[in-house]
Each structure stands twice: as C-alpha cells, then as structure tokens.
Amino acid sequence: MIRMLLRVLGHEYAQPIRRTVALMTTTAIAEGLSYALLVPVLRALFGSTPGDAWPSLIAFGAVVAVYAALRYYSDLSGFRVGIALLRGMYQRLGGHLARLPIGWYSARRVGEVSVLASEGVLQAMSVIAHLLAPFISACVTPLTIVAVMLAFNWQMGVAALVAAPVVAAIQIWTGRSMAAADVERAERGQEATGRVIEYLQAQPVLRAGGRTVERFRLLDDSLREVQRASRRSILSALSGAVGLTLVVQTMFTVLLVLGAYLALGGSIGAAEVLAILVLAARCADPLLSLSDIGGKVRNARAELARLDTVLRTEPLPEAAEPIQPVGHGLEFESVTFKHGDRTVFDDVSLSVPEGQRLAVVGPSGAGKSTLLQLLARFYDVDAGAVRVGGVDVRAINTEVLMEQIAIVFQEVYLFDGTIEENVRLGRPDADEADVRAAATAARLDEVIERLPGGWATNVGEGGALLSGGERQRVSIARALLKNAPIVLLDEVTSALDPVNEAAVHEGIERLMAGRTVVMVAHRLRTVQRADHIVFLDGGRIVEEGSHEELLRRSGRYAEFWNMSLTPAASE
Structure with missing residues (x-):
C-alpha cells in the first residue's frame, strides 16, 4: 500500500511517510507496554500488601502519559502528511488530466474521473490521516501484548501467539475473496455515475418528449447493478468478520481455561491469571476492528490503483528538443x-x-x-x-x-x-x-x-x-x-x-x-x-x-x- 502510494505521488513524500509510520508503530508498542504494568499492579492489589502497588501505578501513569503524547504527535503527523498527500495528489491528477489527449475523455471516462477526482482521491488519501494509525495499532499492539504475556507466563503467551497466524490467514483470505467483489462494485458505481450524468444531460429531450415522470430505464438498471454488487461485497466481508470474531473469542476461552488449569495446579497465581486475561481482553478490541479497518484499507488501495492507472496513461509526447515555429502558416x-x-x-x-x-x-x-x-x-x-x-x-x-x-x-x-x-x-x-x-x-x-x-x-x-x-x-x-x-x-x-x-x-x-x-x-x-x-x-x-x-x-x-x-x- 505504501509502495503504491509513493509510486503514484512520487518519492519526495517517502521521508515524511516513513517518519509517520515509525511514530505510529512506536505509539502502538508504547500502548502495548503500558498494559504490561497492569500485571504487577494487580499482583500487588490482590496480594498481602496492596500498598506495594503504588510504584507500579506511578510507572503505569507515566507510561500512559508518554503513550498519550506519542499518540497526539503521531495523529498530528498523520493529518499533516495526509493533507500534504491530498494536495499533491490533486495537483498531480489535475496536471496529468490537462495533458491527456481529448480523445481519451469518453463518456465512460468522464464518469470515472468524476468519481476519482472527488470520492476516490479523498478515500485513497485518507489512509495516512485516518486508517494507518488504527491499522498499525490493531496489528502491533496485540503482538506487543502477546510478547508481554510470554514474559510473564510462557504457556499462556504461546496459547495467545497461536492465534496470530490464524488471524493473518483470515485477513488474507477475506482480502482475496473480496477483491473481485470490490472491483465489480467500483465498476458498477462508475457506470452509474455516467448514467446519472447522461440522465441530467438528457433532461431537455426527456421533457420535450413528455417523459418527466417516467423512470429512466438505463439509470434504473445501473443502480440495480450497484445494489447487487454492494450486496455481494457485503456477503464476502461477512464471512471474514464472523471468522475473525470466532477466532478471537476462541482464543480468549482457551486462555481462560488454561489460566484456570494453571492456577489450580499452583503454577501461577490468581492475580497473574486475572492480569493476563485483562491483557487478552485488551487484545480483542483491536483484533476485532481489523475486519472493518482492513475493508477500508482495501477500498482505499483499490481507489489508489485506479488513480495509478489514470496517472500511467501516457499523455501526448513532448519533443525532447522543441522547435520554435517560424511564421503562422x-x-x-x-x-x-x-x-x-x-x-x-x-x-x-x-x-x-x-x-x-x-x-x-x-x-x-x-x-x-x-x-x-x-x-x-x-x-x-x-x-x-x-x-x-x-x-x-x-x-x-x-x-x-x-x-x-x-x-x-x-x-x-x-x-x-x-x-x-x-x-x-x-x-x-x-x-x-x-x-x-x-x-x-x-x-x-x-x-x-x-x-x-x-x-x-x-x-x-x-x-x-x-x-x-x-x-x-x-x-x-x-x-x-x-x-x-x-x-x-x-x-x-x-x-x-x-x-x-x-x-x-x-x-x-x-x-x-x-x-x-x-x-x-x-x-x-x-x-x-x-x-x-x-x-x-x-x-x-x-x-x-x-x-x-x-x-x-x-x-x-x-x-x-x-x-x-x-x-x-x-x-
């Protein structure tokens, strides 16, 4: 996704994007590490000397403050880079469209460009400002929490780690199954936009023919195709969302059973089990959000691919060594x-x-x-x-x-x-x-x-x-x-x-x-x-x-x- 973004916009944006990604990743790691301090806090609170929890609570507060500062600066960086990318994309797209031959602008392409120049550009460029931070957090924070769980109890850590490849496999499978549906939905949307433009341009003819009340069949047909394509896309996404939910819930149940077994066997204290379950519960939210975020990222990637296709269209070539005309014949x-x-x-x-x-x-x-x-x-x-x-x-x-x-x-x-x-x-x-x-x-x-x-x-x-x-x-x-x-x-x-x-x-x-x-x-x-x-x-x-x-x-x-x-x- 980032590579395609840089290919479309140019590598002059590489440094601010990489800096923003690094800052967002650091923020996600800090969020995961802050939850690690819940283990000593809960251990002290449920132990014989609850007052020993104060140092851990202070440390927890300090880490949360650091996380809050990092989150503020990473979000701010994301918005600034996103605005810069949006401005750069509009400038590049506008400049490129102005150089394309007039024959390229068929009725179909006018509808396509209308969608791309408005909804498409905004959706593609929203990745940095709105989607990248939640996506990185949904991937990195759970992995950091699993690493913390491994440090406190390797059995429960390994049990949680087993879910990682399953979650990744579901995401990959969902993305592939939705790819065709997303393409079809986008094509139907562009066709419908063209039909809307055609319908508006045809108003004088329709009204002169006394068809002001009659429905416009071509537009109706295209809108029905959009509805069917959207339904297929939703059904494709539904199976992935249900599968992800089942994996997360299964993982939490396994950790609960395993924690109870280890606590009854005396291998781990009840406070540690409770703390690890709290960490596992904290993993669930970002993992469950992956389905929604992943869908938005795929849509943005699809729009970016369409923008890339337009920007790769060759304009009329310019002479390497232009010649000045003499006279005006x-x-x-x-x-x-x-x-x-x-x-x-x-x-x-x-x-x-x-x-x-x-x-x-x-x-x-x-x-x-x-x-x-x-x-x-x-x-x-x-x-x-x-x-x-x-x-x-x-x-x-x-x-x-x-x-x-x-x-x-x-x-x-x-x-x-x-x-x-x-x-x-x-x-x-x-x-x-x-x-x-x-x-x-x-x-x-x-x-x-x-x-x-x-x-x-x-x-x-x-x-x-x-x-x-x-x-x-x-x-x-x-x-x-x-x-x-x-x-x-x-x-x-x-x-x-x-x-x-x-x-x-x-x-x-x-x-x-x-x-x-x-x-x-x-x-x-x-x-x-x-x-x-x-x-x-x-x-x-x-x-x-x-x-x-x-x-x-x-x-x-x-x-x-x-x-x-x-x-x-x-x-």
Whole structure:
C-alpha cells in the first residue's frame, strides 16, 4: 500500500511517510507496554500488601502519559502528511488530466474521473490521516501484548501467539475473496455515475418528449447493478468478520481455561491469571476492528490503483528538443487520422498561407471540427504531419503552440466567476484598457451595460446565467485579448438569433483581421469572404477553391450553397 502510494505521488513524500509510520508503530508498542504494568499492579492489589502497588501505578501513569503524547504527535503527523498527500495528489491528477489527449475523455471516462477526482482521491488519501494509525495499532499492539504475556507466563503467551497466524490467514483470505467483489462494485458505481450524468444531460429531450415522470430505464438498471454488487461485497466481508470474531473469542476461552488449569495446579497465581486475561481482553478490541479497518484499507488501495492507472496513461509526447515555429502558416501533409475503428481523414493535404482565411465545409460527420482539433494538437495524427509555422506540431512545445492559437468553439464553456475573470483567461496579465478594448471589439460592452453587476456579474457554472449569444461574445473577447496570430473558429454562429449573430459576426471580423484563420461553418454565407474553401466528405477533400470557383463547377459545394438559399427564398 505504501509502495503504491509513493509510486503514484512520487518519492519526495517517502521521508515524511516513513517518519509517520515509525511514530505510529512506536505509539502502538508504547500502548502495548503500558498494559504490561497492569500485571504487577494487580499482583500487588490482590496480594498481602496492596500498598506495594503504588510504584507500579506511578510507572503505569507515566507510561500512559508518554503513550498519550506519542499518540497526539503521531495523529498530528498523520493529518499533516495526509493533507500534504491530498494536495499533491490533486495537483498531480489535475496536471496529468490537462495533458491527456481529448480523445481519451469518453463518456465512460468522464464518469470515472468524476468519481476519482472527488470520492476516490479523498478515500485513497485518507489512509495516512485516518486508517494507518488504527491499522498499525490493531496489528502491533496485540503482538506487543502477546510478547508481554510470554514474559510473564510462557504457556499462556504461546496459547495467545497461536492465534496470530490464524488471524493473518483470515485477513488474507477475506482480502482475496473480496477483491473481485470490490472491483465489480467500483465498476458498477462508475457506470452509474455516467448514467446519472447522461440522465441530467438528457433532461431537455426527456421533457420535450413528455417523459418527466417516467423512470429512466438505463439509470434504473445501473443502480440495480450497484445494489447487487454492494450486496455481494457485503456477503464476502461477512464471512471474514464472523471468522475473525470466532477466532478471537476462541482464543480468549482457551486462555481462560488454561489460566484456570494453571492456577489450580499452583503454577501461577490468581492475580497473574486475572492480569493476563485483562491483557487478552485488551487484545480483542483491536483484533476485532481489523475486519472493518482492513475493508477500508482495501477500498482505499483499490481507489489508489485506479488513480495509478489514470496517472500511467501516457499523455501526448513532448519533443525532447522543441522547435520554435517560424511564421503562422498552416499545413496538412498526407494526414491520416482514425478515431477508434473509423477513419476520419485519409491522406488529406492542404495549406493555409500566413494571414489568409480557410473555410471548411461539408456534411455532418465529415471531420470538420476534428481538423481544427488536429491543428491545436488535441490529438496526434496516425500518419502524415500537421505543421504550424513550418514545424510539425509534435515538435513544438505545447505551451508555445497554444500561445499561437485562439479558438472559439460553438459550445462556449465559461468558468463559474465574473465576466471579467472569464475574459482575462485569454491573457491574465492584460491591463484594464486592453480588457475593455477587447470587450468593445466583441460588442460585449453592450451586454455588460445592461447587467446590474457589470463586469462583476457572475456567469454561473458553464456560463449558465448568460444566453448563448452573450457567452459567444465573452469567448470572442477572450480570443481578442489573447491576440494570437492563428484563429480557429468552429460553428460560432450556428445557433444564434439574428441580433446576436450580427454582433458576433462583427466581433469575428475584428478577430480575423490580419490573422491566419481556419473556420468551420454550416451557414455558408459566413464563408464567402474566405480566401480558400475546402469541401470535406468521406475523409477526403472532394472540392477546393474560392467561393466563385466552386459555384461555377456546380459540384457538392454548389449543391450545399443552393440548399442554404432555399429557406430564405421560401420566406
């Protein structure tokens, strides 16, 4: 467990963890030794001179005081190290997730990461703060007490010692029998989390279909599977808990019988028998707690293993010797890219000279948005090369690449904060004048003027408190503030009303001025002013040229253009 923890977090945490484990072990030994002084105390109290118990009582009090101090410092150390580990795990997990390719985030993995980033991390990191001290105490304190019993009477000590391998065997057997049940329960829990997310996202569709009262079958099925898996896990743990209880009770009964036999034979005094039975009773509590603590430790270990699996997922590789791009031209050279079993691009080549605008059109599923994602290196190509400024994006440092590119997506995500904070994400160190100028250019100032809070208005999680057009204006202002030489636009006006569409178009025109632009659009009127247009279909470029050239050819682009004019003509 500790080795896996260090592998996941890094060996810089090895020293404080080892120091905490040593302190907790010393505390557990001190606890066991303190009970050893009960033997001379009880012997004196039940002897002919009870007053002789005072020295042993004083010694017992002193040892208990030492134990209390050790326990305080070991618990404090556990909490401090646990907090440090928790902070380190969140930092490492967050940094790693930010470097994983976008294609890794399937719907299933989003649910898995949601569980891991909340419940999973807390459960795994709670080992040091909450579980390690009780676990060490449950293992070490009884062994120390058995050693004390051996020192006072070897027969009863050996009888108690025989239980140790039996307890260990039960723990090992219980852990192995529960391993499969724990894995199944975790998988069912992650699946259920994904179904809950799906259910929440599907609310507009369900309500539009009049199914607001009807139960969601997929979610119900997954929750029933969680219930079945939890029941199997509990049944697996129950046999181990019952077995452990029987062993502890049997051990105590054997010691009682053996003590009575030795006392009647005169081999040991009644006071010693009573003291050893008190010690044996003190062994019972931590041993019985092993079942519960062991289960929690196994669960934490399972979460840690899942975290380890995520952290072992290889991010997109960084170049050992990054190359600085020269210029801002873009190029696809014989690019082949597969998404799962589906070939999205098959030997695609195109180029966008610096300062020019490329429009990408085509039917849904043709790979238009994927083309933008490859330029931003959200994925790596399977064959060929994607170049920015004449350099393969795989040879450019990720931070340098992102500095060159501003992206405006169709679905804008805003962070739960103020409008100004979301705009400043484009360039956090920008001065106030630049922020205000970007807002004016994006016509975001019109939105800010009518909001009661102005710049300090909170946008809500995901920008839920703003309309779609308002979110797009924030996104364009953010891109303008970034002032990147390359702009990628993905269907930015496809779902806007005419007023917001006009405002967004004005902001987009200012954003594109003097920059290298690649735009994806369904509304073909937005691409007329592009320097070059490519029509994607079936993983290939089937047509390319200027707007006028493509119309003269009367091919696929012209067909799409005529279809886009039909609704307007009918109106």
